Amino acid sequence: MRHLLTLLSLLAAASPAAAGLTVFTCEPEWAALAEELGGEQVEVYSATTARQDPHHIQARPSLIAKVRRADLVVCSGAELEVGWLPMLLRQARNPVVLPWRPGHFEASSFIKRLAIPAELDRSEGDLHAAGNPHVHLDPRRVAIIAEALAGRLSERDPDHADHYRRRHEDFARRWQQAIARWEQQAAPLRGVRAVVHHKDWVYLFDWLGMVEAGALEPKPGLPTSPGHLATLKQELERQPAAMILHTAYQSDRAAQRLSAMHGIPVLKLPYTVGGSERAADLFALFDETIERLLAAAR
Amino acid sequence: MFKKQAIPVALAAALLGSPAAYAAAEFNPEISLILDGRYQSYSNDSDYELPGFMLGGEAGRGKEGFNLGHNELVLSANIDDRYYGKMTTVIADHDGETEVELEEAFIETMGLGGGCAVKAGRFFSGIGYLNSQHPHSWDFADAPLVYQGLFGGALRDDGLQLSWIAPTDTYLKLGLEATRGARFPAGGSANDGAGAAAAFIKIGGDIGTSHAWQLGLSRWQAEVEERESGAGHTHGEESAHIHYSGDSDVTGIDLVWKWAPEGNATQQNFTFQAEYFLRNEEGEVEFAHEDESGSATLDGEQSGWYAQAVYQFIPRWRVGLRYDRLAADNRLSDFALSGIDEEAFAHETGLDNEGHDPSRTSVMLDHSRSEYSRIRLQLARDDSYEESDTILTLQYVMSLGAHGAHQF
Numbered sequence: 001m002r003h004l005l006t007l008l009s010l011l012a013a014a015s016p017a018a019a020g021l022t023v024f025t026c027e028p029e030w031a032a033l034a035e036e037l038g039g040e041q042v043e044v045y046s047a048t049t050a051r052q053d054p055h056h057i058q059a060r061p062s063l064i065a066k067v068r069r070a071d072l073v074v075c076s077g078a079e080l081e082v083g084w085l086p087m088l089l090r091q092a093r094n095p096v097v098l099p100w101r102p103g104h105f106e107a108s109s110f111i112k113r114l115a116i117p118a119e120l121d122r123s124e125g126d127l128h129a130a131g132n133p134h135v136h137l138d139p140r141r142v143a144i145i146a147e148a149l150a151g152r153l154s155e156r157d158p159d160h161a162d163h164y165r166r167r168h169e170d171f172a173r174r175w176q177q178a179i180a181r182w183e184q185q186a187a188p189l190r191g192v193r194a195v196v197h198h199k200d201w202v203y204l205f206d207w208l209g210m211v212e213a214g215a216l217e218p219k220p221g222l223p224t225s226p227g228h229l230a231t232l233k234q235e236l237e238r239q240p241a242a243m244i245l246h247t248a249y250q251s252d253r254a255a256q257r258l259s260a261m262h263g264i265p266v267l268k269l270p271y272t273v274g275g276s277e278r279a280a281d282l283f284a285l286f287d288e289t290i291e292r293l294l295a296a297a298r
Numbered sequence: 299m300f301k302k303q304a305i306p307v308a309l310a311a312a313l314l315g316s317p318a319a320y321a322a323a324e325f326n327p328e329i330s331l332i333l334d335g336r337y338q339s340y341s342n343d344s345d346y347e348l349p350g351f352m353l354g355g356e357a358g359r360g361k362e363g364f365n366l367g368h369n370e371l372v373l374s375a376n377i378d379d380r381y382y383g384k385m386t387t388v389i390a391d392h393d394g395e396t397e398v399e400l401e402e403a404f405i406e407t408m409g410l411g412g413g414c415a416v417k418a419g420r421f422f423s424g425i426g427y428l429n430s431q432h433p434h435s436w437d438f439a440d441a442p443l444v445y446q447g448l449f450g451g452a453l454r455d456d457g458l459q460l461s462w463i464a465p466t467d468t469y470l471k472l473g474l475e476a477t478r479g480a481r482f483p484a485g486g487s488a489n490d491g492a493g494a495a496a497a498f499i500k501i502g503g504d505i506g507t508s509h510a511w512q513l514g515l516s517r518w519q520a521e522v523e524e525r526e527s528g529a530g531h532t533h534g535e536e537s538a539h540i541h542y543s544g545d546s547d548v549t550g551i552d553l554v555w556k557w558a559p560e561g562n563a564t565q566q567n568f569t570f571q572a573e574y575f576l577r578n579e580e581g582e583v584e585f586a587h588e589d590e591s592g593s594a595t596l597d598g599e600q601s602g603w604y605a606q607a608v609y610q611f612i613p614r615w616r617v618g619l620r621y622d623r624l625a626a627d628n629r630l631s632d633f634a635l636s637g638i639d640e641e642a643f644a645h646e647t648g649l650d651n652e653g654h655d656p657s658r659t660s661v662m663l664d665h666s667r668s669e670y671s672r673i674r675l676q677l678a679r680d681d682s683y684e685e686s687d688t689i690l691t692l693q694y695v696m697s698l699g700a701h702g703a704h705q706f
Contacts, residue, residue, distance in 0.1 A: 049507060049560065049561065051560040051561070052561050053562060056669075058556070058704075058706050059706055060502070060504070060510040060556070061500070061510065061706060062469060062502065062504040064469055065463070065468065065503070066467075068413055082701045082703070083701060083703050083704075085703075087704065090406075090408070091463075092463065093408075093411075093412075093413050094411075094413070095408065095411045098379070098409065108315070110314070111313050111314060112312065112314060125668075144313055223613060223614065249562055249564070251565055
């Protein structure tokens with residue numbers, strides 16, 4: 001026990017001083033946004049990559065160590081991370097990033113969420129009481145979140161408030177120009193019907209006026225079945241759809257099966273930053289998403 | 299402070315949310331119920347024993363036929379901005395009577411800072427890897443033999459735990475515990491009810507995006523006063539009186555390694571874990587049963603390990619393989635016996651290893667429809683004692699209520 005205490009004091013003395021703000025994000029889209037707004041003043045780590053399902057992550061040791069040292073935790077919220085973030089926060093013992101502290105930023109709490117269930121029953125699958133949490137695929141909502149996040153960065157690091165304000169002004173200007181361009185390009189997508197794997201695309205569809213023609217998951221989070229695919233196929237025969245969408249973190253097997261049955265193309269979209277080689281930042285993510293949707297809808 | 303950009307005001311307002319409505323969706327406290335039931339069949343009807351181990355706690359192979367397992371009701375919540383609290387009650391039948399057992403009841407600090415936390419109350423010790431996990435999150439239907447033999451299932455006590463996480467990139471956690479020492483494998487609440495202590499270190503990290511690991515070292519020690527045990531085997535209707543008093547300490551090492559392709563565990567994943575524990579006991583053993591009685595000095599060493607691998611080969615389906623092995627070397631001296639000889643004394647107290655090292659091999663297959671439900675089939679070849687047993691277990695473990703977040 002004496003040895004333990006000696007080791008304890010040695011390690012406490014050796015704790016490194018980080019430069020600027022250390023930001024821990026749950027998903028890569030928020031890491032990209034924090035980098036846009038913070039630049040060289042922030043050191044950003046994302047708990048997940050585009051190849052990982054943000055619903056199902058383990059509170060593994062490396063993540064606990066990262067949260068322990070974070071000045072700011074940025075997550076989607078709305079229960080997307082309910083299976084792992086609460087455990088991570090309890091294990092990391094970092095009081096500044098607890099949910100009620102300024103070091104905790106839940107992106108979805110700043111915007112109007114869609115698909116808030118009227119009734120909560122797990123026979124309806126993995127529903128989120130606070131609404132659909134996949135909020136980053138509507139750039140108008142991202143603009144609102146960016147403003148709130150820039151404000152939070154300044155609050156956490158007041159010495160560099162000017163820096164964050166300048167970067168946010170620059171980002172917001174470029175982002176609004178990009179939105180105008182995307183909306184113009186995406187005009188033909190209005191009313192286009194698409195089958196989705198999971199309800200990841202609610203906010204994208206809300207923005208672009210696209211229509212969800214069904215989901216491969218019979219209920220959110222539950223696996224697809226041959227019976228469900230047959231029902232989907234019948235529905236598609238009555239009311240056709242242009243494509244089947246899935247993300248980089250989902251297997252394309254169910255999508256390919258429906259495609260083989262019904263003949264509409266499968267489209268893998270980056271979904272988030274890093275979901276394809278090209279989608280290296282938020283701008284490229286939407287550029288690619290819209291181009292690929294247009295190509296598939298043609 | 300931040301200039302509104304070109305989003306039309308009306309549109310921006312339509313997309314803005316109200317954080318207040320959000321918080322209302324959360325429940326306080328969180329309640330969850332774990333349902334566990336099973337069917338077990340044995341090929342061997344003789345009494346269970348682990349030669350060389352004085353059994354206590356929940357050691358054993360469970361009931362034959364249909365029976366309920368570990369049904370738990372869990373309540374937890376943030377008490378305020380400083381404390382978190384949790385209570386787990388187990389509702390189980392013992393000899394036809396329904397008993398409610400307080401499995402865990404603790405508070406834990408959240409806002410201490412400096413990476414420190416204090417936990418107080420009744421809790422599972424932080425030693426080992428599996429020890430602090432609840433039975434419903436185990437990968438097999440039963441505890442490894444080394445946990446049954448040394449801890450009577452799991453080490454759990456009333457007291458205080460102080461733990462600290464280092465501000466380093468590699469995960470490093472240190473923990474110290476001071477506890478009452480009333481429960482097996484301690485007993486008697488020595489030192490005015492502070493008779494046991496534990497310490498543990500855990501380090502861990504990632505290797506690339508596909509691998510994660512954790513290594514732990516543990517130490518537990520207690521001053522034991524008149525610990526009761528059921529010996530290595532049961533004595534039918536009339537229970538024998540077997541007491542141990544003296545020092546007891548356990549040293550352990552545990553390793554877990556998890557793999558998932560690119561860190562995405564939903565399709566396929568693999569977990570390997572292994573733990574080893576060594577217990578030393580030096581003290582006095584007393585035995586009394588009908589007209590047989592006696593005492594002796596014990597210098598004992600009991601150890602055991604298990605290794606297991608669990609592979610999710612397609613979504614929702616997992617297979618697992620586990621191997622258990624124990625060994626005991628107990629030296630008895632200074633006998634004072636009446637109506638019983640030295641050999642019978644060693645046998646009756648469970649300290650005679652009968653020249654046998656207990657071992658067991660288990661395979662399991664489980665299916666999870668969602669993260670809340672699991673059905674498991676397990677087959678074990680149990681060589682805990684000289685007569686082999688084949689144990690078949692069909693089990694369900696399901697949870698309802700709050701979304702439980704599991705530790706690594």
